[in-house]
Amino acid sequence: MVKYNPELKAQIVHEYLSTTQSTNDLSKKYHIGKSQIARWIQRYRLTGSDVFKRRRHKWNFTADFKLNVINYYQTHEDSMAEVAARFDILPSQVSIWRSIFE
Incomplete structure (x- = not known):
């Protein structure tokens, strides 16, 4: 439940x-x-209005996606x-992936 x-x-x-x-x-x-509220505003500014739509399925992230996230975090x-x-x-996903990567 959301x-x-x-x-x-x-x-x-808005x-x-x-x-x-x-x-x-x-x-x-x-x-x-x-x-x-500040997190919602930040997410909206970064990704737009679709950020608040409910996801209908569980996301499975590829190893490449995880590495791209970690690389972005470490280089920015x-x-x-x-x-x-x-x-x-x-x-928390970024934190966990970073820990596993290290």
Whole structure:
């Protein structure tokens, strides 16, 4: 079960981008942590509006994809969360793959 539906996520991001409301204001309004809202905004900015669509199947990542993610993380100044958002994966996946690679 998904904790927050995609429509709510899109609505909150849209409110943030189209008004002067801060993540703190939206956090209070919707009773959702401001760091969670900030992650949604970041993911939206990196990957666009499709980021909030529900996935219907489990993703299986190839070794090449994992190596590309690790290579990107090691050669760019982006944080682990930024890399995860760019590749539409969880930050913990980047961390686990990096540990296995090392």
